[in-house]
Amino acid sequence: MRDYLIYVFYGDNSFTANEALDTLIHQIGPKDTKDANVTSIDGQAFTIDSFxxxxxxxxxLADRRLVIIRNLFVNFEDKPRQSKRKSPAKNNNETSFINNLYNLLVEIPSTTDVVFLENNISNSNPLREMFKRPLLKSGSSKERVIIKEFTSLKGEALAQWTKNRVEAKGSKISRAAITQIIELVGEDLWSMENELEKLSIYKHDQAIEVQDIEQMTSGSRETNIFELVDRIIEGKTEQSIKLMDEMTAGESASIYSPTYLISMIARQVRLIALVHDLSKRGTPSSEWKAALGTSSDFVMRKTVQQSKAINVNAVKHLYGLLVEADSKIKSSQNSETAVLFDLIARASLAHKV
Structure with missing residues (x-):
């Protein structure tokens, strides 16, 4: 029997890190014994005794146990916004806690593996420093720690991952479709997996093409919202209403309900306002995607473009119109469609504010 292993999985690619963890869980055995042999401990509730x-x-009734510890390292990051987090060491000081953890890790039996699942870890994190010390059992010369960083996939690596993922689902995808879906979804593999699953079921054994993505993905619906907001910002009332009419007619009506469209327009106006604020505060552009809550280059690029086409006062005016429209719909005294078209007509004049 092999000796125990301690894994430290970290990085901003949480999807792949969780897949690596799932592989270890699967190795524990069938479900009826797995539940009894896999323990997960949250970092905020972690104590030496519970571990x-x-x-x-x-x-x-199995060969191994697996203990998963999630987000423990973050408690030891030296960041102001985390200064109020509850310390897992409780009444012990940090050094004592780390020494006790180290001593326990050294004594773990050969039948137990441990996984620390983390986000990004700074080089100065004291727990990271702890793992630089040899975790050797008495009489052993073999290192037991496997530290692996999972970074976000970009460029060709992301394209190849997308292709492989589709093929694993029994489908195919064209190169143009790969480019299109990456443009819409970005580096968020959780969202990408969800979209690829829908597309693979939809196309079954046929190749996924660009038109399928335009029809099926939520990112394509976002594209239509961007186009609508573009026309509103540019003051093109007639074109705005025409596009709105197309989006709320026929089969699209089940997707683009008036309430949904108002909420999506409001979301985009909020993002535009946020870009104005980030720019005013001098926030580095490299941090903007995270602040906007998106991994999509397309969403980022379009929002920045729109923010340059409309001033802050006009954004505030749009907000007021959206609040008014929402209130009218909730009053149940107005047709949702009528409220929506009135909103678009009036919003298209916002650029004059």
Whole structure:
């Protein structure tokens, strides 16, 4: 039997890190024994005693146990916004806590593996420093720690991952479609997986093409919202109403309900306002995507373009119109469609504010 292993999985690619964790969980055995032999501990509830209780007991009707510790390292990051986080060391000081953890890790039985699942870890994190010390059991010369960083996929690596993912689902995808879906979804593999699953089911054994993405993905619906907001900002009332008419007619009506469209327009106006604020505060552009809550280059680029086409006062005016439209719909005294078209007609004049 092999000795225990300690894994530290970290990085901003949480999707792939969780897949690596799932592989380890799968190796524990069938579900009826897996539940008894896999323990997950949240970093905020972590104590040396709770960890010891989970790690030191022998596996039940299986060869191994697995203890998963999520987001423990973040408690030791030296950041002001985390200064109020509850310390897992409780009444012990940090050094004592780390030493106790180290001593326990050294004594873990050969039948227990441990996974620390983290986001990004700074080089100065004291727990990271702890893992630079040799975690060797008495009489052993083999290192037991595997530290792996999972970084976001970009460029060709992301394109290849997308292609492989589709093929694993029994489908195919054209190169143009790969480019299109990456443009719409970005580097968020959780969202990408969801979109690829829908497309693979939709196309079955046929190749996924650009037109399929335009029809099926939520990113394509975002594209239509961007186009509508573009026309509103440019003051093109007639074109705005025409596009709105197309979006709310026929099969599209089930997707673009008046309430949904108002909420999506409001979301985009909020993002435009946020870009104005980020620019005013001098926030580095490299941090803007995170602030906007998106991983999509397309969403980022379009929002910045729109923010340059409309001033802050006009954004505030649009907000007022959206609040008014929402109130009218909730009063149940107005047709949702009528409220929506009135909103578009009046919003198209916002550029004059």
């Amino acid at each position: 010891g209780s989970a790690a030191m007991v022998p596996p039940f």
